[in-house]
Amino acid sequence: MPxxxxxxxxxxxxxxxxxxxxxxxxxxxxxxAEHIRIRAFLPDAAEVACLHPxxxxxxxxxxxxxxxxxxxxxxxxxxxxxxYLLRVTTTQGDTFQQYDPYAFSPVLSEFDLHLFGEGKLYKxxxxxxxxxxxxxxxxxxxxxxxxxxxKRVSVVGTFNGWDGRRHPMRARxxxxxxxxxxxxxxxxxxxxxxxxxxxxxxPFTKADPYATAAEYRPKxxxxxxxxxxxxxxxxxxxxxxxxxxxxKNPVSIYEVHLGSWKRVVEEGNRWMTYQELGExxxxxxxxxxxxxxxxxxxxxxxxxxxxxxxxxxYFAPTSRFGTPEDFMNFVEACHQSGIGVIMDWAPAHFPxxxxxxxxxxxxxxxxxxxxxxxxxxxxxxxxxxxxxxEVKNFxxxxxxxxxxxxxxxxxxxxxxxxxxxxxYARKDGEWxxxxxxxxxxxxxxEFIKELNVIAHQEHPGIMTIAEESTAWSGVSRxxxxxxxxxxxxxxxxxxxxxxxxxxxxxVYRKFHQDKVTFGLMxxxxxxxVLVLSHDEVVHGKKALLDKMPGDDWQRFANLxxxxxxxxxxxxxxxxxxGGEIGQWWEWNHDDSLQWHLLDNASHRGFQHYIxxxxxxxxxxxxxxxxxxDWQGFQWIDLHDSDNxxxxxxxxxxxxxxxxxxxxxxxxMPREQYRMGVPSGGLYKELxxxxxxxxxxxxxGNGGNVQAxxxxxxxxxxxxxxxxxxxxxxFFKPS
Numbered sequence: 134m135p136x137x138x139x140x141x142x143x144x145x146x147x148x149x150x151x152x153x154x155x156x157x158x159x160x161x162x163x164x165x166a167e168h169i170r171i172r173a174f175l176p177d178a179a180e181v182a183c184l185h186p187x188x189x190x191x192x193x194x195x196x197x198x199x200x201x202x203x204x205x206x207x208x209x210x211x212x213x214x215x216x217y218l219l220r221v222t223t224t225q226g227d228t229f230q231q232y233d234p235y236a237f238s239p240v241l242s243e244f245d246l247h248l249f250g251e252g253k254l255y256k257x258x259x260x261x262x263x264x265x266x267x268x269x270x271x272x273x274x275x276x277x278x279x280x281x282x283x284k285r286v287s288v289v290g291t292f293n294g295w296d297g298r299r300h301p302m303r304a305r306x307x308x309x310x311x312x313x314x315x316x317x318x319x320x321x322x323x324x325x326x327x328x329x330x331x332x333x334x335x336p337f338t339k340a341d342p343y344a345t346a347a348e349y350r351p352k353x354x355x356x357x358x359x360x361x362x363x364x365x366x367x368x369x370x371x372x373x374x375x376x377x378x379x380x381k382n383p384v385s386i387y388e389v390h391l392g393s394w395k396r397v398v399e400e401g402n403r404w405m406t407y408q409e410l411g412e413x414x415x416x417x418x419x420x421x422x423x424x425x426x427x428x429x430x431x432x433x434x435x436x437x438x439x440x441x442x443x444x445x446x447y448f449a450p451t452s453r454f455g456t457p458e459d460f461m462n463f464v465e466a467c468h469q470s471g472i473g474v475i476m477d478w479a480p481a482h483f484p485x486x487x488x489x490x491x492x493x494x495x496x497x498x499x500x501x502x503x504x505x506x507x508x509x510x511x512x513x514x515x516x517x518x519x520x521x522x523e524v525k526n527f528x529x530x531x532x533x534x535x536x537x538x539x540x541x542x543x544x545x546x547x548x549x550x551x552x553x554x555x556x557y558a559r560k561d562g563e564w565x566x567x568x569x570x571x572x573x574x575x576x577x578x579e580f581i582k583e584l585n586v587i588a589h590q591e592h593p594g595i596m597t598i599a600e601e602s603t604a605w606s607g608v609s610r611x612x613x614x615x616x617x618x619x620x621x622x623x624x625x626x627x628x629x630x631x632x633x634x635x636x637x638x639x640v641y642r643k644f645h646q647d648k649v650t651f652g653l654m655x656x657x658x659x660x661x662v663l664v665l666s667h668d669e670v671v672h673g674k675k676a677l678l679d680k681m682p683g684d685d686w687q688r689f690a691n692l693x694x695x696x697x698x699x700x701x702x703x704x705x706x707x708x709x710x711g712g713e714i715g716q717w718w719e720w721n722h723d724d725s726l727q728w729h730l731l732d733n734a735s736h737r738g739f740q741h742y743i744x745x746x747x748x749x750x751x752x753x754x755x756x757x758x759x760x761x762d763w764q765g766f767q768w769i770d771l772h773d774s775d776n777x778x779x780x781x782x783x784x785x786x787x788x789x790x791x792x793x794x795x796x797x798x799x800x801m802p803r804e805q806y807r808m809g810v811p812s813g814g815l816y817k818e819l820x821x822x823x824x825x826x827x828x829x830x831x832x833g834n835g836g837n838v839q840a841x842x843x844x845x846x847x848x849x850x851x852x853x854x855x856x857x858x859x860x861x862x863f864f865k866p867s
Contacts, residue, residue, distance in 0.1 A: 157235030281309025330495025422747025697861025809848025
């Protein structure tokens with residue numbers, strides 16, 4: 134039937150919710166006669182003809198049936214292959230040919246929609262977003278977006294003059310997905326979604342929440358990008374990861390902000406690219422002996438000063454350093470060098486940038502409308518609605534996509550405490566209790582559990598790490614015993630106590646011995662990572678070296694002692710970049726680390742020390758195999774507060790091997806210091822933080838100490854040793 138004036142008006146004003154009811158081929162029957170009426174809306178066209186193989190190459194002219202660009206033609210027969218072409222001559226005299234997007238059936242299946250509605254479409258990143266494909270014999274891009282409360286959604290971009298009338302999308306059933314296959318769209322095409330809300334007459338544009346790539350900031354459009362064709366060359370690493378156990382393996386993490394690790398000063402202090410980082414950062418991390426790199430968020434984000442924690446592109450590596458393919462090459466190079474890649478991931482909140490998730494379809498789609506639940510007062514951002522099936526599925530798919538597409542080895546989930554507690558950073562009256570009257574965010578808890586179950590099930594061997602700063606029980610315990618299911622938890626208590634202790638003048642440390650011993654009271658309640666992260670060297674907290682008391686020599690010695698104790702203490706390790714060279718300044722995301730400090734022997738020695746600590750840690754099973762059980766640790770003496778010393782033993786899994794750690798946290802050497810040990814024989818001095826090669830005074834034990842058959846500290850033997858000033862010494866029985 135001819136198009137009605139009402140339909141035409143809705144098409145002309147881009148308000149038609151069902152464009153396929155008007156545009157494209159439509160079978161018609163008049164008595165026994167059957168034909169197909171083709172309609173196309175082409176506002177800049179002067180002439181249009183339909184080209185179809187069944188026409189033997191003869192173009193079928195289309196008639197302008199309404200001002201503004203509505204063309205029609207009648208095709209004889211009752212079946213029409215969707216691969217007909219529209220030959221368009223514009224009002225400027227240009228001629229081109231295109232397939233009709235409204236001739237194609239949907240790409241997403243009904244089962245896809247069903248799984249999406251249930252929240253079980255665990256590869257929705259392969260369905261939603263923009264995906265190049267061959268559909269019904271024609272190459273193009275299928276666009277799909279979730280916007281259930283929109284009146285109309287269109288794909289807009291340079292290919293259609295950013296005109297929302299040209300490519301309105303098809304609403305798919307009751308799940309709120311809009312979809313359109315557009316033939317001929319090329320790799321790298323920029324696009325957005327133009328959304329007409331239910332309330333109001335003015336549309337707005339949004340970036341694609343599932344976009345694989347985005348424009349370089351401050352531009353905000355999404356990019357068509359196919360990452361499925363990358364040929365990975367890290368199969369050995371991936372197979373070993375599946376069979377490995379991060380709980381028993383050495384995990385020493387170097388936390389990095391890619392934009393400020395090392396800049397190219399000669400070229401306007403620009404960032405390094407993913408390729409340049411692969412050529413410089415990876416060999417450095419390998420040389421320093423770290424097992425993993427932890428990347429501060431490299432998801433797409435609009436504001437540099439957010440460090441990536443205020444994300445707008447949860448599926449897209451930031452374009453600041455290159456393309457998604459470049460990032461894949463970076464991860465691949467890490468794996469080929471034996472280095473794992475962890476990335477920070479921030480599902481706790483999102484910014485209200487107009488092109489992002491906020492008010493995505495004109496409603497609080499991803500967050501709560503009630504600011505007591507949906508607005509984060511500390512970070513001035515919006516909180517995800519974890520109780521909404523589609524939102525939970527969106528976040529879980531974001532995490533899964535990094536494991537699947539980019540071979541990431543782990544995620545460090547940011548700000549977990551703010552997710553778990555409804556009253557986080559809120560005063561009385563500023564939050565809404567849960568259904569039981571408590572302050573636990575039960576919906577967030579269920580989201581976290583499902584995330585951890587699915588991530589570990591789909592990708593064996595990966596790590597999920599919680600930044601969780603409270604006493605919530607079982608953060609790193611399995612779901613089936615009531616835990617949250619994370620692999621590890623940051624040990625924030627250890628970090629605060631240890632830094633507070635080491636910032637004291639040594640003369641006062643004997644009164645605060647509990648600061649360095651209390652951590653063992655709870656060390657095995659979780660699978661802890663000992664962290665000295667970026668949060669401890671910003672916002673006036675000072676750099677680690679600058680926190681230490683005393684003159685410069687003592688500051689270096691204090692920090693060496695801190696790190697020695699950290700590497701000896703049960704728990705995996707994480708250090709923020711710059712800590713390994715003894716950076717004096719606080720971290721600045723707009724500048725490089727203070728690499729010039731390595732011209733100074735003290736800083737070179739300190740860097741050498743961290744590398745040797747990591748090598749010792751990796752090579753000695755006693756220092757990493759049993760981090761989460763008392764069987765891997767034994768105090769020798771924790772009560773010698775008058776001398777501010779600590780002595781303890783670390784055991785390997787079979788307890789056949791052990792390492793003895795002796796710490797002196799004062800500037801006074803402790804000579805003829807007797808400490809108990811579990812066996813007789815010769816004990817080798819494996820590493821001494823006071824060695825002159827590290828910048829120390831070179832006091833020590835001559836490389837070896839013979840155990841005496843003198844019981845001491847409830848041990849059958851003992852060593853008479855020298856403990857250098859402000860030092861940690863590692864011994865191993867021969």
